[in-house]
Amino acid sequence: MPRDDIAARLTDLLRDFFRQPALALAEETTAADVPGWDSLAHIDLMVTIEKAFAIRLSTREVRGMKNIGALLDILAQKTA
Amino acid sequence: MGFTDFGFWLALLPVVALFHALPGRWRPAWLLAASLAYFTIESGAYVLLLLASVGWVWAAGHRIARAETDRARLIWLWAGLVPAAGVLVLFKLGDAMPGIAAPLGISYYTFRLIAYLVEVYWDERQLAPGWLDFAAYVSFGPHMVSGPIQRPGDFLPQLAALRHRLDPARIEGGLQMLLNGLMLKLIIGDRLAPLVNMVDGAPAAYARPAVWLAAVAHLPYLYADFAGYTLIALGLGALFGIAGPPNFNAPFAATNVAEYWRRWHMSLTGWLTDYVFMPLRMATRHWGRAGLVLSIFVNMVLVGLWHRISGTYLVFGLVQGAYVAVYTLWLAPRGGPARGTGQPLVALAKAVCVFVLMDAALIVWFAPALPSAATEARMVLGLLPPGPRLFEELPEGADIKAACIALVLAIYIGAGAPGMAAIRARLGRHVPGWAWVALKLLLISLLGQDNGGAFIYGHF
Numbered sequence: 001m002p003r004d005d006i007a008a009r010l011t012d013l014l015r016d017f018f019r020q021p022a023l024a025l026a027e028e029t030t031a032a033d034v035p036g037w038d039s040l041a042h043i044d045l046m047v048t049i050e051k052a053f054a055i056r057l058s059t060r061e062v063r064g065m066k067n068i069g070a071l072l073d074i075l076a077q078k079t080a
Numbered sequence: 081m082g083f084t085d086f087g088f089w090l091a092l093l094p095v096v097a098l099f100h101a102l103p104g105r106w107r108p109a110w111l112l113a114a115s116l117a118y119f120t121i122e123s124g125a126y127v128l129l130l131l132a133s134v135g136w137v138w139a140a141g142h143r144i145a146r147a148e149t150d151r152a153r154l155i156w157l158w159a160g161l162v163p164a165a166g167v168l169v170l171f172k173l174g175d176a177m178p179g180i181a182a183p184l185g186i187s188y189y190t191f192r193l194i195a196y197l198v199e200v201y202w203d204e205r206q207l208a209p210g211w212l213d214f215a216a217y218v219s220f221g222p223h224m225v226s227g228p229i230q231r232p233g234d235f236l237p238q239l240a241a242l243r244h245r246l247d248p249a250r251i252e253g254g255l256q257m258l259l260n261g262l263m264l265k266l267i268i269g270d271r272l273a274p275l276v277n278m279v280d281g282a283p284a285a286y287a288r289p290a291v292w293l294a295a296v297a298h299l300p301y302l303y304a305d306f307a308g309y310t311l312i313a314l315g316l317g318a319l320f321g322i323a324g325p326p327n328f329n330a331p332f333a334a335t336n337v338a339e340y341w342r343r344w345h346m347s348l349t350g351w352l353t354d355y356v357f358m359p360l361r362m363a364t365r366h367w368g369r370a371g372l373v374l375s376i377f378v379n380m381v382l383v384g385l386w387h388r389i390s391g392t393y394l395v396f397g398l399v400q401g402a403y404v405a406v407y408t409l410w411l412a413p414r415g416g417p418a419r420g421t422g423q424p425l426v427a428l429a430k431a432v433c434v435f436v437l438m439d440a441a442l443i444v445w446f447a448p449a450l451p452s453a454a455t456e457a458r459m460v461l462g463l464l465p466p467g468p469r470l471f472e473e474l475p476e477g478a479d480i481k482a483a484c485i486a487l488v489l490a491i492y493i494g495a496g497a498p499g500m501a502a503i504r505a506r507l508g509r510h511v512p513g514w515a516w517v518a519l520k521l522l523l524i525s526l527l528g529q530d531n532g533g534a535f536i537y538g539h540f
Contacts, residue, residue, distance in 0.1 A: 039353050039357070039358060039361075040361075040372075040408065043358070043361045043362060043365050046362070046365070047365050058150075058362075059358070059359045059362040059363070060201065060202055062358075062362060063202045063354070063358060063359075064202040064203050
């Protein structure tokens, strides 16, 4: 899947997940920038992403990702 | 020789002076030498154990970074973790046996070793630039005894920068911080210690006012003692040019139990969240609510048991697990942007509830064994007849009126000292920094208590 398509799908998914229809994502966006994205929400979000993209994420991948850009890299690689 | 000994400060002066006078490239080595010397004075030959742990984890970190397969990476992670954590568990088990003293700060340097391994496992760019920097990180003297637990990614770049420059402004900030810590510990915490120790020693022997006052004082006493220690440790670190992580952020202002744990002993709860709770939550993410509850309970039981492997700390952890699980499952707002806490009065009522819940759990935390915790809880609830004693058995020099003032002050400071920032900002224009230092020194010498100077967390 092209990276732009993934980014668009991810934005929809996050807007839905955090109930923030106006949420805008950039490569540098981190969890701290999104209200409600705490450590508990993070895991639920990862499960939602796993289901939406039909992939499996490891703890190392989930913890190693520093921002949205890193998440997009992983998704692009896994859906390639 | 701890933070409340005159000898410690006397020995510290030349160490800090030389640190600043040395050429930059020698500073990390001097810091390591001073830290190891301090450790050896306190714990003797255990320094060999510390060095062996440092060497082993250093080697394991390199193996992880060089591993070519996920499997090899994981094997080296566990090969590094098991001996480091195993030594800690052995000493915690040995705690129950008389005559075995654990090495200084073993909990805290083990937390740093584990943090390093896991961070390198997650991202090999976290590898320390050299063995000397890594050893200086693990054995960093100012944070050795009871933390705070700094992450390698926060400490190592600061240490590397010390080779090139040392900001003299850090010294004054550090000095103010450690004097604040000494005031919190010696003027406030040590005024509450005699009351708490007296009643906890024989709760059934005391009348209701004494039992209730001591029960209320548990949490503010622990706060003044431990937050005081932390400020001293952070201030000392700043004298060596290192800014450490905060450990307390107005915990008594928390309006729910989860927020309380994000404000109390923050460097430990953050460590547990990243290295225990999150991996566990990932592993159990398809188990629904059961996975969440299990992760919460494992995490909170560890919060209790790392102090010491005993029944009281197990019960403490289970109680905290129940608090956090009930809050997370039924009370926490879900999804969407975080809501405010609402009306100030509602926020105050919530903060009081959290304070009472945490204070109640500390009855078992402070108790020497479960039966005495049960006795004290029943005394507090009025289920046992009151004892004959009141405050007459307080040791000489301890004064109940001063203890009550200290109690109110500890709660005020622990709630974030509302209004204080504005006063300080207004005074700051007229009062120079050195005058604050002089005033704090004067207050400590006039009002500081001399209770032998032990810190509660010095034993963990």
